[in-house]
Amino acid sequence: MQRALLASLVGLAASACAYTPEPREQIRIVDSPADVRVCTRLGEVSPVVPTVPGFESATDAMLDATIALGGTHLYLQKNSADWSLVKGIAYRCGPGVRREVVIRAKG
Known part of the structure; x- marks a missing residue:
């Protein structure tokens, strides 16, 4: 019984290590x-697009363009009050990006 449990755990651990997320899954x-x-802003990856049914293909295109630019984040900028129109902008976040510098006056 213990051997079967141990074998199951080893198999489960090995399969967990084998998972590699797709590039699109790594974009936030x-x-x-x-x-x-x-x-760091990398650039616009879409014009203003409608978010009506069928928006998935536009999202996929924006994700692919973000990957091509080396981005880590896709910012969907709202271009209408009800989110019916958005624009995609690629960003790179994390190590190696510019950081906000706070300068304080001496008092």
Whole structure:
């Protein structure tokens, strides 16, 4: 019984290590400018597009363009009050990006 349990755990651990996420799965989609405040803007990856049914293909294209630019985050900028129109902007966040510098006056 213990050998079967041990074999199952080893098999489960080996299969967990074998998972490699797809490049699109590694891009974080955000909708707040605060999420990319200290990140490097890489460029726009879409014109203003509608978020009506069928938006998945536009999202996939934005994710692919973000990957091509070396981005880590896709910021969906709201271009209408009800989120019916958005624009995609690629950002790179994390190590090696510019950081916000705070300069304090001496008093």
